[in-house]
Amino acid sequence: MYIILLGAPGVGKGTQAKMIMEHYHIPQISTGDILRAEIKKESPLGLQVKSVLERGELVSDDLILQIVDQRLHEADCAKGFILDGFPRTIPQAQGLDDILKKMGIHDLKVIEIHVPAEDIIQRLTNRRVCSQCGTIYNLIVSPPSQPDICDKCGGPLLQRDDDKEETIKNRLGIYHDSTAPLIEYYQEENHFFKVDGKQSMEAVFEGIRTILES
Numbered sequence: 001m002y003i004i005l006l007g008a009p010g011v012g013k014g015t016q017a018k019m020i021m022e023h024y025h026i027p028q029i030s031t032g033d034i035l036r037a038e039i040k041k042e043s044p045l046g047l048q049v050k051s052v053l054e055r056g057e058l059v060s061d062d063l064i065l066q067i068v069d070q071r072l073h074e075a076d077c078a079k080g081f082i083l084d085g086f087p088r089t090i091p092q093a094q095g096l097d098d099i100l101k102k103m104g105i106h107d108l109k110v111i112e113i114h115v116p117a118e119d120i121i122q123r124l125t126n127r128r129v130c131s132q133c134g135t136i137y138n139l140i141v142s143p144p145s146q147p148d149i150c151d152k153c154g155g156p157l158l159q160r161d162d163d164k165e166e167t168i169k170n171r172l173g174i175y176h177d178s179t180a181p182l183i184e185y186y187q188e189e190n191h192f193f194k195v196d197g198k199q200s201m202e203a204v205f206e207g208i209r210t211i212l213e214s
Contacts, residue, residue, distance in 0.1 A: 004110040008172055010115070011114070013113055019205045035049055065095040065099065109191060112183065127163045128157040132156075133150060
């Protein structure tokens with residue numbers, strides 16, 4: 001199972017990635033996590049990344065691809081992997097294609113969990129988080145028993161800045177602009193699939209399973 005998981009903020013991508021990991025016993029690979037791991041290990045690539053970040057520059061596609069290449073050759077990726085947040089650009093996608101070809105992997109599946117923007121805005125603007133224990137509520141789907149008070153610890157519930165409408169619209173705009181070219185790229189390669197993210201968590205997972213096992 002070789003998967004790229006796409007999805008705008010708020011579609012439930014993190015939940016589905018966990019379910020895929022548990023069901024198929026394959027790792028979820030985030031470029032942020034592997035960059036931090038390489039820096040912590042002080043590997044030659046990690047030291048290069050650290051130096052770039054300390055200069056306030058962006059990590060080049062070439063360096064990210066080297067680190068991804070190295071990670072995909074680790075033992076836990078032998079049965080497959082989920083790539084999350086990578087690739088972000090067409091050059092990264094082309095570089096990943098080269099890596100997979102050299103590894104003899106030809107059955108990549110790119111799955112987008114799709115939820116219309118207006119539904120994402122409604123989901124996220126109604127999200128509240130307990131300021132003390134971190135429990136998450138949704139005022140429509142899973143509201144607290146008492147307004148603005150956590151059922152678990154009695155702490156006050158807050159709306160995070162990330163969940164305010166203007167911020168969400170900006171994040172969705174950035175996601176659309178950066179992902180639309182990737183979707184077009186993978187559609188041409190016949191690697192692209194879409195799942196309706198408005199369904200229940202279980203139904204979304206069943207849709208993903210059907211794609212992976214077809």
